[in-house]
Amino acid sequence: MTAPLLAIDKLQVAYHRVAVALHGVSLRVMPQTVVALLGNNGAGKTTTLRAISGFIGLDDARVIAGSIRFAGRRIENEPPHANTSRGIVLVPERDKVFPNLTVAENLTVAVSRRADAAERRRLQALVFQYFPALAELRPRLAGLLSGGERQMLAIGSAIVCKPELLLVDELSLGLAPVVVEDLARRLSSIRQELGITVLLVEQNAGVALAVADYGYVLENGHVVLEGAAAELRGRREIQESYLGQASGEERRSYRALRPERPHG
Amino acid sequence: MRDGSPYAQELALFGTRARRIRLAAALAVLAALPFVATPFLLDLANQVLLACIGALALMLLTGFAGLISLGTAGLLAAGAYCVGVLVREVGAPFWITLPAAAVLGALLGLIFGLPSLRLRGLYLAISTLGLHFVVVYLGGEYEAREVLSTGVMIDSPSIGGFTLSSGRAWYFALLAFAALALLISVNLQRSRTGRAWRALRERDIVASALGIDVQRFKLMAFMVSATMTAVAGALFAYFRNFVSIDAFSLYLTVQYLAMIIIGGMGSIPGALLGAGFVILFPYAIEAIAAYLPERFSNMEFAIDYAAFGVVMILFLLLEPAGLMGIWQRLRNSFAARRAPAVLSRDRR
Amino acid sequence: MSLQLVANVVVLAAIYALVSTGYVLVYRVSRVLNLAHGELMMVGAYFLVSTAGLFSSNPILALVLAALCGLVMGVLVYVVLMRWMTGEAVLAAVLITIALGILLRGLSILIWTTQQFYPAAMFGWRNPPVHVAPGVQISAASLAIVCLTIVVYIGLFVFLQFTRWGVRMRAAGQSPLLAEQRGIRLHAVYAVAWGLSTFTASLAGMLLALDSGVESTMATIGLKAFPAALVGGLDSLLGAAIGALIVAAAEIAAIQYVNPLLSDVVPFLVLLIVLAIRPWGLFGSREQLDRV
Numbered sequence: 001m002t003a004p005l006l007a008i009d010k011l012q013v014a015y016h017r018v019a020v021a022l023h024g025v026s027l028r029v030m031p032q033t034v035v036a037l038l039g040n041n042g043a044g045k046t047t048t049l050r051a052i053s054g055f056i057g058l059d060d061a062r063v064i065a066g067s068i069r070f071a072g073r074r075i076e077n078e079p080p081h082a083n084t085s086r087g088i089v090l091v092p093e094r095d096k097v098f099p100n101l102t103v104a105e106n107l108t109v110a111v112s113r114r115a116d117a118a119e120r121r122r123l124q125a126l127v128f129q130y131f132p133a134l135a136e137l138r139p140r141l142a143g144l145l146s147g148g149e150r151q152m153l154a155i156g157s158a159i160v161c162k163p164e165l166l167l168v169d170e171l172s173l174g175l176a177p178v179v180v181e182d183l184a185r186r187l188s189s190i191r192q193e194l195g196i197t198v199l200l201v202e203q204n205a206g207v208a209l210a211v212a213d214y215g216y217v218l219e220n221g222h223v224v225l226e227g228a229a230a231e232l233r234g235r236r237e238i239q240e241s242y243l244g245q246a247s248g249e250e251r252r253s254y255r256a257l258r259p260e261r262p263h264g
Numbered sequence: 265m266r267d268g269s270p271y272a273q274e275l276a277l278f279g280t281r282a283r284r285i286r287l288a289a290a291l292a293v294l295a296a297l298p299f300v301a302t303p304f305l306l307d308l309a310n311q312v313l314l315a316c317i318g319a320l321a322l323m324l325l326t327g328f329a330g331l332i333s334l335g336t337a338g339l340l341a342a343g344a345y346c347v348g349v350l351v352r353e354v355g356a357p358f359w360i361t362l363p364a365a366a367v368l369g370a371l372l373g374l375i376f377g378l379p380s381l382r383l384r385g386l387y388l389a390i391s392t393l394g395l396h397f398v399v400v401y402l403g404g405e406y407e408a409r410e411v412l413s414t415g416v417m418i419d420s421p422s423i424g425g426f427t428l429s430s431g432r433a434w435y436f437a438l439l440a441f442a443a444l445a446l447l448i449s450v451n452l453q454r455s456r457t458g459r460a461w462r463a464l465r466e467r468d469i470v471a472s473a474l475g476i477d478v479q480r481f482k483l484m485a486f487m488v489s490a491t492m493t494a495v496a497g498a499l500f501a502y503f504r505n506f507v508s509i510d511a512f513s514l515y516l517t518v519q520y521l522a523m524i525i526i527g528g529m530g531s532i533p534g535a536l537l538g539a540g541f542v543i544l545f546p547y548a549i550e551a552i553a554a555y556l557p558e559r560f561s562n563m564e565f566a567i568d569y570a571a572f573g574v575v576m577i578l579f580l581l582l583e584p585a586g587l588m589g590i591w592q593r594l595r596n597s598f599a600a601r602r603a604p605a606v607l608s609r610d611r612r
Numbered sequence: 613m614s615l616q617l618v619a620n621v622v623v624l625a626a627i628y629a630l631v632s633t634g635y636v637l638v639y640r641v642s643r644v645l646n647l648a649h650g651e652l653m654m655v656g657a658y659f660l661v662s663t664a665g666l667f668s669s670n671p672i673l674a675l676v677l678a679a680l681c682g683l684v685m686g687v688l689v690y691v692v693l694m695r696w697m698t699g700e701a702v703l704a705a706v707l708i709t710i711a712l713g714i715l716l717r718g719l720s721i722l723i724w725t726t727q728q729f730y731p732a733a734m735f736g737w738r739n740p741p742v743h744v745a746p747g748v749q750i751s752a753a754s755l756a757i758v759c760l761t762i763v764v765y766i767g768l769f770v771f772l773q774f775t776r777w778g779v780r781m782r783a784a785g786q787s788p789l790l791a792e793q794r795g796i797r798l799h800a801v802y803a804v805a806w807g808l809s810t811f812t813a814s815l816a817g818m819l820l821a822l823d824s825g826v827e828s829t830m831a832t833i834g835l836k837a838f839p840a841a842l843v844g845g846l847d848s849l850l851g852a853a854i855g856a857l858i859v860a861a862a863e864i865a866a867i868q869y870v871n872p873l874l875s876d877v878v879p880f881l882v883l884l885i886v887l888a889i890r891p892w893g894l895f896g897s898r899e900q901l902d903r904v
Binding site (some may be wrong): 290332379382383385386387389390391392393394395397398400401403404477515518521522525563566569570571572573574575577580581584 | 645693696697702703705706707708710711712714715716717718719721722725726742838841843871873874876877880881883884887888890892
Binding site (some may be wrong): 054080095098101110113147157 | 660779780782783786787789790791792794795817
C-alpha cells in the first residue's frame with residue numbers, strides 16, 4: 001500500500017491556548033488524489049488547513065497535540081515559507097490574490113525554489129491553457145476581477161509555485177453554481193495533468209464530492225464520517241445535512257444520527 | 265463568599281491580613297520619608313509623586329482603554345499655562361486656578377478625544393500629536409507676546425498664613441494628590457466604566473455589538489485622563505514656581521509613555537513603578553557618567569537620551585510586560601503556591 | 613502670490629516630498645510608522661560631515677559614500693532592531709521607532725557634538741543663488757533638491773512598477789500572509805524597504821546640510837514632513853508628493869501672511885483638518901484605517 005502524502009494523526013489545535021478548535025483530527029491524503037474536507041462553518045476545516053500550511057500562528061493558535069506528516073516528515077508549527085518550499089501551497093479563502101497587482105504580476109510575483117524560471121514559464125503557459133479567460137485578463141488589476149476570475153487567478157498563482165500538495169480553502173464561496181462547476185472541472189484537469197494532490201475544503205458537499213476521490217466530514221473539530229466520494233454521496237445523512245435535500249425536517253447535527261467512529 | 269477564597273480576596277480593597285500588613289508598612293515608610301531623607305532625595309520623591317499622577321492618567325487612557333495618545337506634554341503644558349496665565353493676569357489663588365486647570369483639562373480631553381471617534385490606532389496617535397503642537401504653539405505665542413522673559417514666575421500657593429513651599433510640605437501635598445489619583449484609578453478599574461474601557465481596548469467593534477456606547481466611553485476616557493494630566497501640570501507649575509514652554513517638548517511625552525511601558529502596560533502599580541524608574545533614571549545615568557572620559561563631560565543630556573532610548577528598546581523587545589512582568593516572574597519562581605495562569609493577551 | 617513665493621513653496625515641497633518617500637516606503641511595505649525617520653535623515657547629514665572631513669577635495673566621493681552609509685544604516689536598523697517587531701502589534705513597533713529616534717539623537721550628539729557643521733564650506737563650495745526666473749532666485753542646493761526629488765520619484769516609480777523586487781515589495785505590502793505563502797521572504801523585502809527609506813532620507817539630509825548646515829535640531833524637518841505623507845494617505849508616493857505641496861503651500865502662506873512662528877505648527881494643522889474630513893488621507897483607502 002502506498003504511503004500517504006499527508007498524514008494527520010489525532011491533531012489538536014487550540015486558539016489563545018484555551019479554545020480547542022480541533023479535537024484529535026486524523027486524516028490521510030494519498031498522492032495524486034483529491035480529498036474533500038467537508039463540514040459547516042466552525043467545523044474546523046479552515047483550522048486544519050492553517051495547521052498544514054503553517055499559518056497557524058494567525059489568531060494566536062497552536063498545535064497542542066498530535067502530528068502532521070508530509071512525505072513522512074513532521075511539519076506541525078513550521079513557518080509558512082518552509083512549507084511552501086516543501087511543495088505545500090495554499091489557496092486561501094480570503095486575500096487570495098494581490099488586488100493592486102495585475103493578473104500577470106500576480107502570476108509572476110511568486111518566488112519558488114522548486115521551479116526555475118523555465119519551469120515557471122511552462123507552468124504559467126499551462127495555467128493560461130486551462131484558464132483561457134485569465135490570458136485575456138493579463139493586464140487587469142486583480143482587485144477588479146469578478147469572484148470567479150479571482151478564484152481562477154488564485155488557483156493559477158498557486159500552481160505556478162509547482163505544488164505537490166494543493167490546499168484549497170472554500171473553492172465555491174460566493175460563486176454561482178455554474179462558475180463553480182466550471183472551476184472545479186478545470187482544476188480537476190490541470191491537477192491530473194500535473195499530478196498534483198489536492199485537499200479541498202468545502203461547505204458545498206455536492207461540488208466537492210463531484211471532483212473528490214475521498215472525503216472526510218468534520219463537525220465541531222471531530223471527524224465524524226469518512227469514505228470514498230461515491231459512497232459518501234449516496235449516504236442519506238450527507239444528502240440531508242449537506243446537500244440540502246432534506247425532507248423539510250430541521251437539519252440535525254450529523255452526530256445525533258449515527259455514532260460512526262472513523263478508524264485511526 | 266467565604267472570606268479567604270481567592271475571589272473574595274480580589275474584591276476586598278484591603279483584603280487579607282498579609283496585604284494589610286504590607287499596606288501599613290508602606291504607609292509608615294511613606295510617612296517617615298520626609299523626616300529622614302535629605303533635601304535632594306525629598307525633591308526626587310516629590311518629582312516621582314508628581315509624575316505618578318500623569319503616569320496614572322496615561323495608563324488609564326492607553327494601558328486601559330487602549331486609546332493611544334501622544335498629547336501628554338500638551339496637556340501638562342495646558343494645565344501649567346492655565347495657572348501661569350491666571351496668576352499673571354488676575355492674580356488668582358490656587359483654589360481657583362487648580363479647578364480651572366481641571367476644567368481646561370476636561371475640555372481639552374473632549375477635543376483630543378473627538379478624533380478617537382473616527383480614527384483608530386496610529387491615526388489617533390498622530391492626531392493627538394497634532395494637537396500637542398497646537399497647544400505648544402499657543403503657549404509659545406503667549407510667551408512671545410505677553411511675557412518679556414522666557415517664562416512665567418509663579419508664587420507658591422498659600423492659604424491662611426501657610427505657604428506651600430518647603431519640600432516637606434510639598435511632599436505631603438503631592439502624596440495626597442497622588443493618592444487621590446491612585447484611588448480614582450483603582451475605582452475606575454473596578455467599575456463598570458473600567459470594564460467598558462477594557463472591552464474597548466480589545467475590540468471596539470465587539471464592544472459596540474455588546475451594547476457598550478463606544479463613543480461615550482472613549483470620550484470619557486480622554487476627559488478623565490486629560491483632567492488628571494492638566495491638574496498634574498498645574499501642580500508642576502506651582503511646584504517649580506515657574507512655567508516655560510520649553511519644558512513641554514515631545515521628549516516629555518515620550519518619557520510618560522516610557523513610564524507605562526517600562527512599568528507595564530495596563531497595570532496600576534506598573535504606572536507607579538514606571539514613574540519612579542523614569543524620574544530616577546537620569547540621576548543614575550549622571551552618576552555613571554562621572555566615570556566616562558573627559559570628552560563626554562558636558563553632554564550628560566545626550567548620554568541620558570541615548571541610554572533612555574536603549575532602555576526603552578530593551579523593554580519593548582524583551583519585556584513587553586514591563587517591570588510588573590519581571591516582578592511577576594520573580595514572584596512565580598519564588599512562590600510556593602503557583603500563581604493563577606495569566607493569559608497574556610497584550611502581545612497582540 | 614509673487615513668483616518668489618511660489619519658488620519657495622516648490623523648494624519646501626520638494627524637501628517634504630523627498631523625506632516623505634521614506635515614510636511611505638516603510639509604511640506601504642511593512643505597515644510600520646517610522647517615527648525615527650527625522651533622526652535617520654539627520655544622521656545621514658552627519659555622515660556627509662564625516663565623509664566631507666575625510667575627502668574634502670573629492671565631493672562626489674564624499675556624497676556617494678555618505679549616501680551608501682545611509683542605505684546600509686537602514687538595512688541594519690531593520691536587521692538588528694525592527695525585524696523582531698515583525699508580526700508584533702503595530703503600536704509596539706511604532707514605540708520602538710520613537711525610542712530609536714531618541715537613541716539616535718543622543719548618539720549623534722555624542723559622536724558629532726552639538727557644533728554646527730557646514731559641509732559646503734568644507735568642500736569650499738559657496739552655494740551660490742541661482743536665478744530660475746526673472747526676479748526669482750533660490751540657492752543652488754535648493755535647486756539640486758528639487759531636481760533630485762524628481763529623479764528619486766521617477767526612480768522609485770520605475771522600481772516599484774517594473775522590477776521584480778519592486779513588485780514583490782508591493783505584494784508584501786498588500787498582503788503579507790499571501791506573500792509569505794507565495795515564497796516572498798518578508799524579512800528580505802522589509803530590509804530593502806528600510807534601506808531605500810534611509811537612503812532617500814540621507815540624500816535629503818545631505819542636500820539640506822549643503823544648503824544650510826547641520827545641527828541636531830534638523831530632525832524636526834523630518835517630523836514636519838510626516839503630515840505631508842499622511843495627508844497623501846501614507847500608502848501612495850503620488851499622494852505624498854501632493855501632500856507635500858499642500859503642506860508647503862500652507863506653511864509658506866502662513867509664514868508670509870499670518871505669523872512666522874506658525875511654521876512648525878502649520879503642517880500639523882493641515883494634518884488635523886485632513887484627518888477630520890478624510891481620515892484615510894487623500895489617496896489612501898478605507899482599509900488602511902481599519903488595518904491600522
